[in-house]
Amino acid sequence: DAKTTQPTSMDCAEGRAANLPCNHSTISGNEYVYWYRQIHSQGPQYIIHGLKNNETNEMASLIITEDRKSSTLILPHATLRDTAVYYCIVRAVIQGAQKLVFGQGTRLTINP
Amino acid sequence: DTGVSQNPRHKITKRGQNVTFRCDPISEHNRLYWYRQTLGQGPEFLTYFQNEAQLEKSRLLSDRFSAERPKGSFSTLEIQRTEQGDSAMYLCASSLGSGGNNEQFFGPGTRLTVL
Numbered sequence: 001d002a003k004t005t006q007p008t009s010m011d012c013a014e015g016r017a018a019n020l021p022c023n024h025s026t027i028s029g030n031e032y033v034y035w036y037r038q039i040h041s042q043g044p045q046y047i048i049h050g051l052k053n054n055e056t057n058e059m060a061s062l063i064i065t066e067d068r069k070s071s072t073l074i075l076p077h078a079t080l081r082d083t084a085v086y087y088c089i090v091r092a093v094i095q096g097a098q099k100l101v102f103g104q105g106t107r108l109t110i111n112p
Numbered sequence: 113d114t115g116v117s118q119n120p121r122h123k124i125t126k127r128g129q130n131v132t133f134r135c136d137p138i139s140e141h142n143r144l145y146w147y148r149q150t151l152g153q154g155p156e157f158l159t160y161f162q163n164e165a166q167l168e169k170s171r172l173l174s175d176r177f178s179a180e181r182p183k184g185s186f187s188t189l190e191i192q193r194t195e196q197g198d199s200a201m202y203l204c205a206s207s208l209g210s211g212g213n214n215e216q217f218f219g220p221g222t223r224l225t226v227l
Binding site: 034042043044045046049085087098099100101102103104105 | 114116143145147152153154155156157160167168170203205207215216217218219220221
């Protein structure tokens with residue numbers, strides 16, 4: 001799986017949009033971009049994933065650049081409960097490629 | 113609550129003792145994964161099952177570690193002769209389907225402390 005690069009930490013004010021960047025310059029054509037987050041003392045939680053097109057769900061939006069070498073996770077109206085470590089993961093979709101390879105992620109702190 | 117449960121939530125043991133953890137996945141999920149997470153690091157893959165078959169094992173899974181999923185439902189992870197370096201959070205996840213494009217649902221983890 002391709003390696004990802006994320007900032008170590010970020011801060012965001014409550015109620016504002018949190019934009020978390022991820023670089024994945026060696027991504028292959030068959031690899032998706034996944035985002036998970038981990039709130040303190042809990043297991044990771046799936047947020048969203050995408051291949052080429054931008055994606056949106058009830059939790060977040062995922063913007064993938066046209067060359068697919070980077071992406072941004074957007075939490076539109078951050079709340080204190082969004083404080084967590086956010087992991088950007090690139091994962092192949094071929095049969096047998098099942099494991100998630102986590103980096104160190106971005107520690108996002110939402111400030112009141 | 114994702115529907116994946118793990119027991120116990122915390123385990124303290126002395127070095128050299130054996131420990132066993134249990135994971136109950138979401139009932140219709142045929143894939144089950146074990147990960148290990150040490151302080152300040154992201155989770156690291158250990159092994160995964162499709163139904164009862166163990167299909168991949170990480171090099172992190174030394175001879176002292178064994179995982180089973182005998183009936184394709186719950187799974188156990190046993191660590192024999194524990195060492196202080198085994199202290200970590202052990203996470204279980206499950207997913208549905210045979211493709212790679214399936215999200216994994218994680219349990220709350222079992223935190224192991226080896227004294």
